[in-house]
Amino acid sequence: MITKSIVKIEQINEIALDTIEMKLKTPISLEEVNPGQFIHVRIGSDHAHQLRRPISIADLDKVNQIMTIVFKIVGSGTEILARAKVGEELDVLLPCGTGYPIDKLEVPKALLIGGGIGVPPLYYLAKQLVEKGTEVTAILGFQAKEHVFYEEKFKALGNCHVVTNDGSYGHQGFVTDVIDIESPEFDYFFSCGPTPMLRAVSTKLENSNGYISLEERMGCGVGTCFACVIPVPGSATDYKKICSDGPVFEASEVAL
Numbered sequence: 001m002i003t004k005s006i007v008k009i010e011q012i013n014e015i016a017l018d019t020i021e022m023k024l025k026t027p028i029s030l031e032e033v034n035p036g037q038f039i040h041v042r043i044g045s046d047h048a049h050q051l052r053r054p055i056s057i058a059d060l061d062k063v064n065q066i067m068t069i070v071f072k073i074v075g076s077g078t079e080i081l082a083r084a085k086v087g088e089e090l091d092v093l094l095p096c097g098t099g100y101p102i103d104k105l106e107v108p109k110a111l112l113i114g115g116g117i118g119v120p121p122l123y124y125l126a127k128q129l130v131e132k133g134t135e136v137t138a139i140l141g142f143q144a145k146e147h148v149f150y151e152e153k154f155k156a157l158g159n160c161h162v163v164t165n166d167g168s169y170g171h172q173g174f175v176t177d178v179i180d181i182e183s184p185e186f187d188y189f190f191s192c193g194p195t196p197m198l199r200a201v202s203t204k205l206e207n208s209n210g211y212i213s214l215e216e217r218m219g220c221g222v223g224t225c226f227a228c229v230i231p232v233p234g235s236a237t238d239y240k241k242i243c244s245d246g247p248v249f250e251a252s253e254v255a256l
């Protein structure tokens with residue numbers, strides 16, 4: 001169940017260019033939170049920021065009720081959030097959306113493909129998969145060297161390949177180029193990132209089982225405003241809501 005909660009900022013670090021990692025202490029239990037779910041953060045009360053901003057859960061310490069988020073400063077909302085101080089409180093809705101259904105899947109080997117701000121939710125997913133005994137290979141794509149983050153964390157869990165568009169670090173090109181070069185073996189792929197990347201990944205891996213997570217713009221974040229619909233050909237409604245039916249979908253289910 002989604003709960004409105006006041007969380008306290010415990011730690012703030014800039015981990016890459018314009019990329020902030022924030023640790024948040026919650027007063028409520030995080031036992032029911034799954035990888036791929038997100039929080040919906042209120043930024044302020046002025047007109048420009050009436051809508052909350054969705055940010056994925058990047059990691060969880062369920063024992064100490066600490067949640068980690070990682071976000072990139074792209075506009076005024078994330079800029080204000082980045083200026084918050086340790087000790088300040090944030091008004092959040094959590095946990096939102098449906099996560100990766102890994103409890104229902106047999107996944108001896110998983111391929112995780114993240115692009116930019118799509119990388120954070122894959123970290124908690126990777127941790128959960130490794131805990132289940134899955135062998136994890138990650139391909140992390142960024143614009144350039146100064147945007148790279150979490151490489152060491154993924155390396156601690158399995159294979160990790162970094163790719164940058166300009167070649168300033170790791171492989172040069174796109175995440176799909178690394179799939180060609182490395183030909184990793186996997187039973188399921190899990191991907192999160194910008195829509196053009198997800199489209200390219202889904203097309204390349206169309207004969208494989210996989211799940212993608214969409215980070216589109218949202219309004220209410222809880223399924224009431226229809227701001228986030230995505231076509232789902234052949235379903236009862238021909239669309240689904242990213243905020244409540246997703247953000248995670250089977251790759252073959254949605255039309256990107």
Ligand SMILES: Cc1cc2nc3c(=O)[nH]c(=O)nc-3n(C[C@H](O)[C@H](O)[C@H](O)COP(=O)(O)OP(=O)(O)OC[C@H]3O[C@@H](n4cnc5c(N)ncnc54)[C@H](O)[C@@H]3O)c2cc1C
Binds near residue numbers: 055070075078216247
């Ligand atoms: C389910 C979900 C999970 C997300 N998880 C993360 C996360 O873990 N880390 C993170 O950094 N961001 C994440 N996002 C994207 C994040 O919500 C947006 O970057 C944020 O809302 C932008 O707010 P703003 O006020 O700073 O920018 P705005 O002023 O609203 O917009 C500034 C620029 O950002 C672009 N933008 C706005 N919203 C999005 C969006 N949803 N996706 C891509 N570009 C957007 C706009 O097109 C514009 O160019 C997630 C989005 C969704 C839907």
Ligand code: FES
Binds near residue numbers: 217218219224242244
């Ligand atoms: S954001 Fe309102 S229905 Fe999804």
